[in-house]
Amino acid sequence: MAEEKAPTTTQFPGTIEPQKPRLKKAPEFPILEKQNWLIHLHYIRKDYAACKALIKEQLQETQGLCEYAIYVQALMYRLEGNIQESLELFQSCAVLNPQNADNLKQVARSLFLLGKHKAAIEVYNEAAKLNQKDWEICHNLGVCYMYLKHFNKAKDQLHSALQLNRHDLTYIMLGKIHLLEGELEKAIDIYKKAVEFSPENTELLTTLGLLYLQLGIYQKAFEHLGNALTFDPTNYKAILAAGSMMQTHGDFDVALTKYRVMAYSVPESPPLWNNIGMCFFGKKKYVAAISCLKRANYLAPFDWKILYNLGLVHLTMQQYASAFHFLSAAINFQPKMGELYMLLAIALTNLDDSENASRAYAEAVALDQSNPLVNLNYAVLLYNQGEKKKALAQYQEMEKKVTLLKGSSSLDFDPEMVEMAQKMGAALQVGEALVWTKPVKDLKSRHRTTSANKSSNLQQPLGSNQALGQAMSSAAGFGKTTQLPAEQDGYNHSRLASCDDSL
């Protein structure tokens, strides 16, 4: 090479024109890949206009032989949503260079985007023959199988993708498949591994947190959601889920500060305003609660959970006519929930429409499986109407549910409900030593020690409800108190509902 030094110095850039043909009859061919690097640079900087102009020029010069120019053109078509055109171009790339696995991969990707999963799988298999150890091929095959509902094959492919190279995306897909199959535990295992691999991925952290939340493992759920929030304090899902957990624990102020971040970035989110509304409800700021819930309802008029909460808040505000409207709207969207009918029945009771109220209760009792409150409230109504026998039947039904619940979980019963039930039992002259007293004894000792406080607390709402009590008939004492547990429970439920929402 060194001997070239002398001659080359004479024919230098400024002076020569390298394109000048030396042999007149046979012009030299331009190097096909001459400007690939520039095309690529324009492409990665998203300067698509310049990129397209360059590709056009390059294709003219090489008479459509420049593979990379066509490849990038196809990629840009795909970004613009012209998937069919991109597919055709990728196919012509594959013709120009059949040895290149990338071309086949992109053909398959376009087929995948067009929803032709089977065809995509075939092409991916072709590509896999050219390039055995490609993470991307395995991953995409897995995703294709997932959409074709061949979950086992999909899992195999995704696992082999993970063996080749670990990527967050593969973990997410694998987790999704487990969720589709309903295997929550396995999905959690996968997400755990994923979080170990990339501890800063907020999407993974949030998903894992939400899964724990579904399983009721609140400690871990909160831990992961909190981690997600440290890495990205504006993460929508994490804020909503963490906020709803704080609400369940009564930390309304902390939840509200978290929601402020979201209210700034996603001001039109219905679940957000629903949760904010229920925060205010928890803080007993009912007017603000109604404002927020109404905004949520305005943003998502067909969401029954928001309507449920609106009904609940209006019941608390003793606006029974309004509550009736919200609850009946909620029932129109969700006709299969016992609690909704129960709340409707409470509203109707207060509107002096006991006939319809008992019909609503009947519906509620028929639909509900596990909530003893429904039966208790119904029993109270029946008792007030003087139908002692039916009331007794409902009371016994309630006792069954209570024993069932006690067996299955260690959930605390609302003390107000317990008290109410005891009163009811006394009124119906059911032996006190029967089933009901047991759970009371078995309730955590905390209840006992604080029972004095509780009762004094109870007195206040009772007092404040007196105005309403007057409007009620003879056994007003019972009628009044039943709403409180009912509302309380509904409130709990509404918060659970809001958790579900954010999933």
Place this chain on the structure above:
Amino acid sequence: MASGSGDSAGGRGESTEVNSKWLDAHYDPMANIHTFSACLALADLHGDGEYKLVVGDLGPNGRQPRLKVLKGPSVLTESPLPALPSAAAAFLMEPHEPRTPALALASGPCVYVYKNLRPYFKFSLPPLPPNPLEQDLWNQAKEDRIDPLTLKEMLEGIREKAEVPLSSQSLRFLHLELGEMEAFVAQHKTQPIRRQTVITTMTILKKNLADEDAVSCLVLGTENRELLVLDPEAFTVLTKMNLPSVPVFLEASGQFDVEFWLTAACRDGNIYILRRDCKRPKYCIELSAQPVGLVRIHKTLVVGSTQDMLHSFTHKGKKLWTVPMPAPILTMSLLEQRSRGLQAVMAGLANGEMRIYRDKALLNIIRTPDAVTSLCFGRYGREDNTLIMTTRGGGLVIKILKRTAVFGEGAGEAGPPPAQALRLNVPRKTRLYVDQTLREREAGTAMHRAFQMDLYLLRLRAARAYVQALESSLNPVSATLREPLKLHAVVQGLGPTFKLTLHLQNTSAVRPAMGLLVSCLYNESLYALPRAFFKVPMLVPGLSYPLETFVECLSDKGISDVIKVLVLREGQSAPLLSAHINMPVSEGLVAA
């Protein structure tokens, strides 16, 4: 969102006029420099201690490649280039005095080396070995032992299977029509088969000393997936390494004779790390997006990706951290302030920001009037810490880092997001609302009853009206079994003349409707219809027939009325169906 986050960073990272860390040395929006970071180099080209800026300029639209050398704010020399430059670098060729660096400019398949700004040497990439089978075929063609069709078939076969790709001559031949082949073969058969590749990226690697001014080798990345290391004096290929994809960005560290690492960001979205004594990549980082910039700081790599993220990896490919960017990254470069031992990453973003990061911490944001497309930091003129930026529109920005400037630790975006301090926008409720609430509490039952009562009445009336409409064919859909018809009317125009279009459709499955009439009933003092009564053609099932008629409004009082359209069967007085058209107010006459 972008402006919001920008504002939030205002107090921490951003340079404001008053406490800016930078002096604005020069800004020329019309400098007409269009280039990439790889084509910028700072060097003391004349050995006089005055550093110049070398720009491999693509020219507007990439049409006029030029080599520009800038001194201070002005262009010192400018010379045209034969092809677009892909990279520029200044390097020391020999250890002797005077130690003036040479300038290397990669362009197409060549590296042009300049000394003292005079052309010194041209290095061309060695041609690639042609496919022996292909060579053989063309030799046969040369001796006319093979006809063009067979040649084409054989070449096709090679293309399908062979490891070594075909030359552009053969590829062009394969795309020809039957008639053109003969001529092509006759013209080109005497030419040798050639395969040439081009340089995609270039960087420099110290030869055997780690000093600042030590002799360096050129490292070239080529389109055929190779990395070449050139000898600085003889320009021979010292070593050749293979990559699985085409390199886009290249970083080198260490010394060639001792131990070195080459890091190549490639077009398949992967980053490969190679070491001395291995011909294949030692580590591979899969980004799952295209890299847009690669910067090495000591033993960590910082990569910008097309997903608007900065990723950091160790030199063994382990992921360290990720920082999201508010806008697409256009270019990246290294900021090295030797006096304070600071090394940071600069990233030019599409929203006109230039951000400086040390590890995860944001140190500084510079706002530029246009998006920055290339960046360079170093000694320029006689000033040690100069930042040179060129913008998308061809502008040139030169800033000097103040000697007193210290990039504070913890200047990044930490703590709770600022939005947390904002008040919640809870809708207020009016006095009226509270009064209504109280009223509802007092008279809830009565309200409920009244409402239920009215609701029942409303339903009853609706049902009655519906029955009446059905009985008197007042609705626009005929329900009789014999003549299932649908009518739909459209009024067009501002007035006083309107066009009334009736879309009449026969909804029966098979039977055509014949002998129908349309009659319009209207207030004759208000409207005039030239055709108030006309026959309907035969209606084929399924098709919608537009029947047009004009309506003239006679009143100028801005009042409007209803026009009744009746569809009748010939010989029957009861209408099959009818439509009430609420005419709009004639705006033409009212305005006049």
